[in-house]
Amino acid sequence: xxxxxxxxxxTAKVAQLGVVLxxxxxPCKPCTAFRNxxxxxxxxxxxxxxxxxxxxxxxxxxxxxxxxxxxxxxxxVEQLGNATWTFLHSTAAYYPNxxxxxxxxxxxLLIRAxxxxxxxxxCADDFGQDVKVNPPDVSSRAGLSKWLCERxxxxxxxxxxxxxxxxxxxxxxxxxxxxRD
Ligand code: FAD
Numbered sequence: 001x002x003x004x005x006x007x008x009x010x011t012a013k014v015a016q017l018g019v020v021l022x023x024x025x026x027p028c029k030p031c032t033a034f035r036n037x038x039x040x041x042x043x044x045x046x047x048x049x050x051x052x053x054x055x056x057x058x059x060x061x062x063x064x065x066x067x068x069x070x071x072x073x074x075x076x077v078e079q080l081g082n083a084t085w086t087f088l089h090s091t092a093a094y095y096p097n098x099x100x101x102x103x104x105x106x107x108x109l110l111i112r113a114x115x116x117x118x119x120x121x122x123c124a125d126d127f128g129q130d131v132k133v134n135p136p137d138v139s140s141r142a143g144l145s146k147w148l149c150e151r152x153x154x155x156x157x158x159x160x161x162x163x164x165x166x167x168x169x170x171x172x173x174x175x176x177x178x179x180r181d
Contacts, residue, residue: 034076093175
């Protein structure tokens with residue numbers, strides 16, 4: 001069920017809580033970290049006694065809650081991102097060394113669909129800008145894995161996270177072979 005935004009929720013207050021608005025101007029669940037969405041839930045609950053509107057992540061919970069949405073709840077920006085990177089890096093790790101034209105065309109379609117379809121709208125916009133400046137390398141498994149690693153590092157940089165080593169050896173260790181015993 002879609003969260004209903006109450007008239008009393010000013011944009012400023014929502015932003016102050018760290019809740020990201022989507023293109024429709026409403027709080028965007030897959031754009032927002034769960035901990036911030038929960039703050040909004042709590043603040044809503046405090047205003048009304050009990051929140052009945054912003055329950056899309058499940059009922060509001062007690063103080064020692066996890067930082068991520070429970071398994072039966074929709075993903076937040078982090079869970080969605082982690083799952084998406086897992087899919088993309090794994091797909092790159094198993095992409096052929098010598099892709100057919102069909103492989104290349106489908107990989108391009110997959111990458112180019114993200115800016116249009118990815119549910120975190122600001123993530124999608126930034127990724128689209130990055131892909132425009134850095135066109136996908138779908139020529140080989142090694143080329144695609146490196147290109148994707150660099151795109152992920154752009155996001156890591158934006159979020160203040162450490163960059164990943166984009167050598168094929170490190171990428172294969174993480175996404176294909178696992179660490180040596
Ligand atoms: P993740 O960054 O999800 O990484 C998962 C695993 O991948 C890591 O544990 C690590 O082992 C490995 N890894 C890390 N970096 C690399 C790399 N460069 N190459 C290969 N493997 C790597 N979140 C935002 O808050 N704002 C955004 O604008 C935003 N944009 C995004 C755009 C896209 C296209 C995607 C897919 C996600 C975006 N995210 C964004 C989500 C963000 O990138 C993370 O997924 C999220 O913060 C969860 O981080 P995490 O710590 O679980 O690790």
